[in-house]
Amino acid sequence: MSRLNHPVIGQYIPADSFLHRLDPRAKLVFVFVFMMIVFLAKNAAGYSLLVGVALSGVLLSRIPLPMILRGIKPVLYLIILTALLHLGMTRGGDVWWELGPITVYEQGVVQATVISLRFLILVLMGTLLTLTTSPMELTDGLERLLCPLTRVGVPAQDLALMMSIALRFIPTLWEEMDKIMMAQRARGADFDSGHLLRRVKSYIPVLIPLFISAFRRAEELALAMEARGYRGGKGRTRIRELRWKKEDTILLVVLAVLSISLWWLRG
Amino acid sequence: MEPIIRLDGAGFRYDHLQERPEAEWALRGVHLQVGSGEYIAVMGPNGSGKSTLAKLLNGLLLPSEGKVWVGGLDTGLEKNHPLIRQKVGMVFQNPDNQIVGTTVKDDVAFGMENLGVPRQEMLKRIDQVLQQVGLRGREASSPHHLSGGQKQRLAIAGVMAMRPEVIIFDEATSMLDPGGRREVLDAITELHRQGTTVIHITHSVKEAFQAERVVVMADGRIEWSGAPHELFHRREKLTRWSLEVPLPLELKERLRRRGLPIRHEITGTEELVESLWKLLSRD
Ligand SMILES: Nc1ncnc2c1ncn2[C@@H]1O[C@H](COP(=O)(O)OP(=O)(O)O)[C@@H](O)[C@H]1O
Ligand SMILES: [Mg+2]
Numbered sequence: 001m002s003r004l005n006h007p008v009i010g011q012y013i014p015a016d017s018f019l020h021r022l023d024p025r026a027k028l029v030f031v032f033v034f035m036m037i038v039f040l041a042k043n044a045a046g047y048s049l050l051v052g053v054a055l056s057g058v059l060l061s062r063i064p065l066p067m068i069l070r071g072i073k074p075v076l077y078l079i080i081l082t083a084l085l086h087l088g089m090t091r092g093g094d095v096w097w098e099l100g101p102i103t104v105y106e107q108g109v110v111q112a113t114v115i116s117l118r119f120l121i122l123v124l125m126g127t128l129l130t131l132t133t134s135p136m137e138l139t140d141g142l143e144r145l146l147c148p149l150t151r152v153g154v155p156a157q158d159l160a161l162m163m164s165i166a167l168r169f170i171p172t173l174w175e176e177m178d179k180i181m182m183a184q185r186a187r188g189a190d191f192d193s194g195h196l197l198r199r200v201k202s203y204i205p206v207l208i209p210l211f212i213s214a215f216r217r218a219e220e221l222a223l224a225m226e227a228r229g230y231r232g233g234k235g236r237t238r239i240r241e242l243r244w245k246k247e248d249t250i251l252l253v254v255l256a257v258l259s260i261s262l263w264w265l266r267g
Numbered sequence: 268m269e270p271i272i273r274l275d276g277a278g279f280r281y282d283h284l285q286e287r288p289e290a291e292w293a294l295r296g297v298h299l300q301v302g303s304g305e306y307i308a309v310m311g312p313n314g315s316g317k318s319t320l321a322k323l324l325n326g327l328l329l330p331s332e333g334k335v336w337v338g339g340l341d342t343g344l345e346k347n348h349p350l351i352r353q354k355v356g357m358v359f360q361n362p363d364n365q366i367v368g369t370t371v372k373d374d375v376a377f378g379m380e381n382l383g384v385p386r387q388e389m390l391k392r393i394d395q396v397l398q399q400v401g402l403r404g405r406e407a408s409s410p411h412h413l414s415g416g417q418k419q420r421l422a423i424a425g426v427m428a429m430r431p432e433v434i435i436f437d438e439a440t441s442m443l444d445p446g447g448r449r450e451v452l453d454a455i456t457e458l459h460r461q462g463t464t465v466i467h468i469t470h471s472v473k474e475a476f477q478a479e480r481v482v483v484m485a486d487g488r489i490e491w492s493g494a495p496h497e498l499f500h501r502r503e504k505l506t507r508w509s510l511e512v513p514l515p516l517e518l519k520e521r522l523r524r525r526g527l528p529i530r531h532e533i534t535g536t537e538e539l540v541e542s543l544w545k546l547l548s549r550d
Contacts, residue, residue: 136369168369171411217364224365227327228425229352229381237383239376239390 011071011127012134017062018247019132024141026248030255031129038118040262047117049261054121057128071127072120079119086112139163140240150233157233165221173214180206269339271432271464272301272324272355276333278487279319293319294487296333301466303432306459308475308495309468311484312509317468320484321435324466325355338432353382356426360438362418371397371413371421372406378429389428396424400454416447423454433464441470452477472498472505472513483508496534515539 014020019027034053041047058068086108093106133141143160150156181191184205191202279294294316301307309317322328323335326342338354340347356378359365368374372393379389397403400420410418419439426434436455440448452474459465467478475481476495483491485508491501498505502520505512515536522529527546533539 136373164369164373165367168367168410171409172363175411217361220359220361220364221367223327224357224359225367225377227325227352227357227359228367228378229349229429230377231349231381235383236380237385237389238380239373239386239393241386 011130013063013067013131014134015062015132017132018060019057019128020061021245021247022132022251023242023244023248024133024137025144025242025244026251027129027133028138028141028145030251031125033255033259034125035122037259037262038121040259040266041118042266046262046265047114049258049265050121051117053258054124057125061128061132063128063131068124068127068131071131072123075119075123079116079123082119083112083116086115135167136164136240139167140242144242155233157236161233169214169217172217173210176213177206177210180209270300271303271338272299273336274299274323274330274333275336277323277330277335278332279316279323279328280331292331292487294323297487297489299482299489301433301464304459304462304464306465306477306479307467308478308481309466309484310470310472310475310481310508310510311490315484316487317484318437319487321357321437321466321468324433324435325357326351327357349382353429354431355433355435356429356431357435357437358419358422358426358439360441362415362422362442365422366410366418369409370406371402371408371410374410374421375425375428378425382429392428392430396427399427399457400424401450414447415443416450419443419447419451420454423451423458427458431463433466434458435466435468437468438470439467440474448474470511472511476513483510500531500534 038050041050058065061068087104088102088108090108090111091103091105092108093110095103095105096109097104130138139160142163143156146154146156146159181189185191189202189205191199191206193199194202274297277294277297278292280292297320309320311317319328323330323342324337326335326337326348329335329343335342337347337351340351340354342348342351366374367377375393375396376389379392384392393406394403397406400423402417402420402424405413405417410421413421422439423434436451440451443451455465455467456477465478467474469475475498478495481491481493481495481498482489490508491504502512502516505516519529519533519539523531529539529542529546533542
């Protein structure tokens, strides 16, 4: 009986690369805008540009290709499925193949390629972001980016604190779940066999004590935070700081140039 | 000298908001003064009101009757709370449920961030307190990789960084193994030596003997208060307060009951060992 494999949170891989050193704010803005301008690409030139940017990202991350592929793998099936659907359903242009009831048109091939390429580029960029940025950095970046919204009532600081506490407690709760499962196994519980419904059901006696203990922890933690003078985000100073460097400005300039080029190539 | 903490007939009822007359008092008519720099141990059975008392001392709970003063500040006034929280730090029982930060450094900073301490000053103090609790070099560690004793020392560091005058330990050693206990007790002794006022809530008579004064609680009241060595004459009382009787005391009482000539006034392990040696060398 194997112990649970602890999940790698946010799949961050520490390394010293250009992408790792970038400010999380710059990376977040880049990926966010990039995900929108992907849809501006309408032709081979546009897509070549996007692929070029994505591949540069891979090179600049200095993360081995297999690790990046592992991050993409879960969505790969989805991409293949979408591509197959487009291949079989889209009509237009010359008929390329006829396989029994299924007819594949030229347009179908084009659509399938375009859609899966777009999908792949989007997932790749997201993966690069989480591979090169630690969850805490992401939290800090989001907090600072959301900061201007504090005035319209978005509690950016409190949200960020919530996220970091969640990150802090994931390993603790995971360990606890492990312990509860072992205790249940010792009493004869079986988590690994039977059909899906039965397996899901066998987790109920694990989740209930886990939730109860999580609530108790939350209550105690709230008290401990209050005892340490926590009064919400107002008037707090921060130990974590983000440093905007020349490279971050360059990244945003690249983003601007990329957007304009895509807009221009669209025609 | 003005005591750092003063309770004037303080009492507390958990559902005082609903004003249910039949609600039980968790604490009733407590008068207590704690001098600056004093080291006090608080003992008593479960449910005797120790934690309730602790929470009254830093304004986590407000007294339903009477008054609580911290350094001349009334805890009943909301506007005093930030300062009171800075003056009175608290270390809780469960090491896991009081650590907020994702790294050791972040966690030590948490209290200071709440106080609005400038970043440069925070870095200085983090270095200093981690050195004091022996966690220097672990700044980037994830708290969940620390042992129980290390986690409690981290919690102590986080409180120390806020430069409090009083630190309350609410059964802070009870979930630790003997090694972890030792680490935390040593940290407490050191804090006291440096002038911090210490209030240590514990079930262990042995730990209580490190303090200068012991306060015993029962049913929400202070049952007894005095120097720790006086407890040595009160074996029957320890049993009545359902406190564990320390081994040397138990041994002394049993030997006396067997009729051995051991003086009743003996108050420590050392003296007991000495008189036993004398008895042995006489034969
Ligand atoms: N949050 C709470 N709500 C209601 N009653 C409580 C609460 N916490 C403690 N009590 C009650 O107050 C009394 C004193 O509890 P406590 O101060 O925790 O004792 P101790 O720390 O000595 O074990 C007990 O009778 C307990 O049941
Ligand atoms: Mg208690």
